[in-house]
Amino acid sequence: MFQSIEHCPEITEAPPLSCPGLTRASRGPAFDIRGRNRIAGSSPAMTKVEPIRFVYRRKNPKEDRVMARSATLENLVSSQFGSQAAAYVASPVHARGEDLRLVADEIAATRPERVLDLGCGGGHVSFAAAPVATEVIAYDLSSEMLAAVAEEAAKRGFANIATHQGTVEQLPFADTSFDMVLSRYSAHHWGDVPAALREAFRVLKPGGRLVMADAVAPVRTVCDTFLQAFEMLRDPSHVRDYSIREWQAMLAATGFTVRATTPGHQPLEFSSWIARMRTPPVFVEAIRALQAAMSEEVRQHFAIEADGSFVLDNAVFVAQR
Numbered sequence: 001m002f003q004s005i006e007h008c009p010e011i012t013e014a015p016p017l018s019c020p021g022l023t024r025a026s027r028g029p030a031f032d033i034r035g036r037n038r039i040a041g042s043s044p045a046m047t048k049v050e051p052i053r054f055v056y057r058r059k060n061p062k063e064d065r066v067m068a069r070s071a072t073l074e075n076l077v078s079s080q081f082g083s084q085a086a087a088y089v090a091s092p093v094h095a096r097g098e099d100l101r102l103v104a105d106e107i108a109a110t111r112p113e114r115v116l117d118l119g120c121g122g123g124h125v126s127f128a129a130a131p132v133a134t135e136v137i138a139y140d141l142s143s144e145m146l147a148a149v150a151e152e153a154a155k156r157g158f159a160n161i162a163t164h165q166g167t168v169e170q171l172p173f174a175d176t177s178f179d180m181v182l183s184r185y186s187a188h189h190w191g192d193v194p195a196a197l198r199e200a201f202r203v204l205k206p207g208g209r210l211v212m213a214d215a216v217a218p219v220r221t222v223c224d225t226f227l228q229a230f231e232m233l234r235d236p237s238h239v240r241d242y243s244i245r246e247w248q249a250m251l252a253a254t255g256f257t258v259r260a261t262t263p264g265h266q267p268l269e270f271s272s273w274i275a276r277m278r279t280p281p282v283f284v285e286a287i288r289a290l291q292a293a294m295s296e297e298v299r300q301h302f303a304i305e306a307d308g309s310f311v312l313d314n315a316v317f318v319a320q321r
Contacts, residue, residue, distance in 0.1 A: 098264050099213045102316045103184060104128040106211050112179035116203065118168050118196070119186025123149035123161075129182065130158040137178075138163045139171075168196035176205045184213040188231070188241045197254040204321040210256060213316040216263070217243040223301045226294055227312075233283040233290075234274060244315050256319035263315045270308030 103125055107115070113134045117126045120138035126149065129136045138149045138161055146163040153161040166172055168183075169192050181200045190196050200210055215231075217224040217240075224243070231238040242250070244261060251258050274284050291304050302310040 097266060099266070099314055099316050100124060100128065100184065102262055102264075103182060103211050103213055106209065106318055107132050107180065107182070110180055110209050112209070114178050114180075116171075116173070116178045116181045116200075118181060118183040118200065119189065120149060120163075121145060121184075121186060123152055125182050125184045126161050127153070127156060127158065129180075130156075130161050133180075134160060136161045137173075139166060139168075141165065141167060169199060171199040171203055173203045175202055176208075178203050179205055179208050181208070181210045183211075185215065187212060187214045189237055189239055191239060193242070194250055194254065197250055197256070201254050201256065201321055206321060208321045210251075210319045210321070211316065212247070212251075212319070214247075214314065215241045215266070216247065216313050216315045217241045218301060218313055219243065220297070220301065222295070223298050226290060226298050226302070229290055230287055233287050234279045235277045247315065247317055251317060251319045256321060258317060258319050260318040261315060263313065266312045266314050268310055268312055270305075270310070273309075 107129050111132055112129075115126075115129045115133040115136045117123075117129065117136060117138050120126050120140045122145070123138055126136045126138040130153070136158075138146065138153075140146050140149075140163075143165055146165055149161070150163050153159075164172070168186075168190055181204055187193055187196070197210075204210065215227075217227060224241075227241055228238075231241060244263065248258055248261065274287075279287075288308055291299075291308060291310075294304070302312075304310050
């Protein structure tokens with residue numbers, strides 16, 4: 001343990017705290033963890049670094065009740081995406097891409113009668129299935145997202161798309177009631193992917209197909225760590241981008257037979273990527289700081305550009321019940 005400030009190279013002058021709605025109550029000198037200068041007002045005679053205790057109190061007690069209501073992952077996901085529903089319907093990244101083409105090809109080859117689109121988001125997978133299937137259920141946590149999907153489906157003349165709100169871990173559908181279950185860019189928000197896969201297995205008919213498309217974690221641990229950090233800073237409802245091996249293991253453990261795994265890449269333009277999620281400036285700055293600090297190995301893996309744009313790994317998994 002450091003016995004004095006001089007022995008600790010990681011303490012520096014702390015910047016002003018910036019947390020809307022919060023105030024700080026502390027006793028004694030305050031220190032940050034980045035350099036060695038004592039903060040103005042602390043005792044020069046101090047010879048031992050004591051733990052600093054910060055107590056945050058909300059200015060408005062009503063905010064505590066609001067935080068309690070939004071404490072679940074489901075509420076966080078819904079609140080993050082509900083207000084941005086229209087942006088996800090219109091998003092070029094979600095409206096097209098090689099992964100969406102692969103999903104559409106699988107739908108066309110299977111020609112299912114009844115399709116379930118899990119975590120439908122802006123509805124692009126449902127729109128790809130609607131010309132082929134008899135019935136498509138667009139399923140999502142966010143009522144605002146489902147309303148946007150229903151509106152867009154009506155504009156496109158897809159009367160066979162119905163919307164349903166709920167969680168992926170507890171599907172309100174009968175056993176063996178779907179020919180195909182699809183999901184794209186949603187599973188990294190799921191709190192319990194194995195439970196969701198078990199539900200997908202349950203509602204699929206014997207021989208039915210599951211197609212999962214999502215961002216995937218790189219094999220290299222250091223790259224994986226940076227990816228999860230980017231994702232969480234951009235969107236606090238992010239849970240995890242799983243690796244291809246993790247996906248294959250989870251699918252097999254559920255009882256699925258993995259028929260195909262197709263890795264790919266998704267270029268992401270930085271400014272639109274953060275705008276879709278309305279990422280606060282402080283977190284945008286943190287992402288850019290991480291990009292500036294990363295090793296050349298990580299920079300090359302994600303093909304980081306000067307403006308922060310980068311390339312995301314993704315994969316499409318086709319499995320059979």
